[in-house]
Amino acid sequence: MxxxxxxxxxxxxxxxxxxxxxxxxxxxxxxxxxxxxxxxxxxxxxxDAFLDEFQIGAGxxxxxxxxxxxxxxxxxxxxxxxxxxxxxxxxxxxxxxxxxxxxxxxxxxxxxxxxxxxxxxxxxxxxxxxxxxxxxxxxxxxxxxxxxxxxxxxxxxxxxxxxxxxxxxxxxxxxxxxxxxxxxxxxxxYPLVMARNAGLKVTLHCAEICNPEEVLEMIQFGPERIGHGVCIHPNYGGSNETWQSFCKANIPVEICLASNINTKSVADYESHPFKEFYNANIPTILY
Known part of the structure; x- marks a missing residue:
């Protein structure tokens, strides 16, 4: 083809x-x-597995x-x-x-x-x-x-x-x-601070599931980047506090639309919170 x-x-x-x-x-x-x-x-x-089991796709x-x-x-x-x-x-x-x-x-x-x-x-x-x-x-x-x-x-x-x-x-x-x-x-x-003090940058998988208290802790930690972030906005399982704190911190977010949908973190492309990051001018990396 x-x-x-x-x-x-x-x-x-x-x-x-x-x-x-x-x-x-x-x-x-x-x-x-x-x-x-x-x-x-x-x-x-x-x-001990069929390789087809390794790939999780649409459906x-x-x-x-x-x-x-x-x-x-x-x-x-x-x-x-x-x-x-x-x-x-x-x-x-x-x-x-x-x-x-x-x-x-x-x-x-x-x-x-x-x-x-x-x-x-x-x-x-x-x-x-x-x-x-x-x-x-x-x-x-x-x-x-x-x-x-x-x-x-x-x-x-x-x-x-x-x-x-x-x-x-x-x-x-x-x-x-x-x-x-x-x-x-x-x-x-503590170990993440130790790494940062040694000169390493920090990225966190953040807000893959609804957990506003932990999400706020991660944002306040101030990582150089976060991954996913699908449950930060209040319309997607986050809270006004998590979203406002995130927008203020302006932390770049790594987003994989297909991954979020295939793992059922998000229902479909139309309902993905990417548009919220885009409209808020959050630095966003699609991968």
Missing amino acids: AATNLEILSRELPKVELHAHLNGSLSRSTMMQLKRYYADSGVSDQS DTRTLSDCFQVFNIAHNLTQSPETLAMATKLTLLEFQEDGCCYIELRSTPKDTPFMTCEEYIETIAVTLRNNAHLQIKSRLIVSINRSSSEKEADKIVKLAIACFKKYPNVVVGIELSGNPAIGRFRDFI
Whole structure:
């Protein structure tokens, strides 16, 4: 089927990607290559799922909470330094092919049967550094999962700071993400402040679900960016206080319309709060 003019323009248009979860960005092609690597290496493939299950699209009945279970499929395919490096490079190349000229990949360091948290973050950082010759410019945001304990979050931040000092041209920030129904933002403030004091920028998954009290805490923390923000405006599960505070702070927001709709955070494109951000002149990044 021939590509339409809009499809051609969309691909050729220079783009930036500021909210790319590495394990959430793996294409079917990349996942097949990782599975073949495991088979050729004689390593047991623990992904144990049909790859079709990894993609949540229009008409899918799964919701936001189901997405975090689906991510486990990708996590099981990036458990070794070799497959993690493969996944990182292949993802860079695919984004480059789609016309992306700058990308900030993000991922949570993990201990796996084949590598430590330290090796995990080092592998991604080194892979990005070694591919600096590509047309696409790439950077790393280290993620903290909301399901982490305070001790685990503290460890991740210290790893991020060490990697930032070692690769200052690669590591640029820290983020808090994961299932918004788990954990409390206030429990992560200390490690996030520690990261900020070390020179790392902060972005937060914010207002993916209705929780005005926590949303206000996040806004008042003053992150450099937030992700999603669909429940900030009072017409969308927020409050007048959250919206007024957000507008005053003028924090850039990263929005993925398709993600919000496919995960049922928003019913459809017509009812997406993007128009509220636009009308309020909030700096907005579509991805």
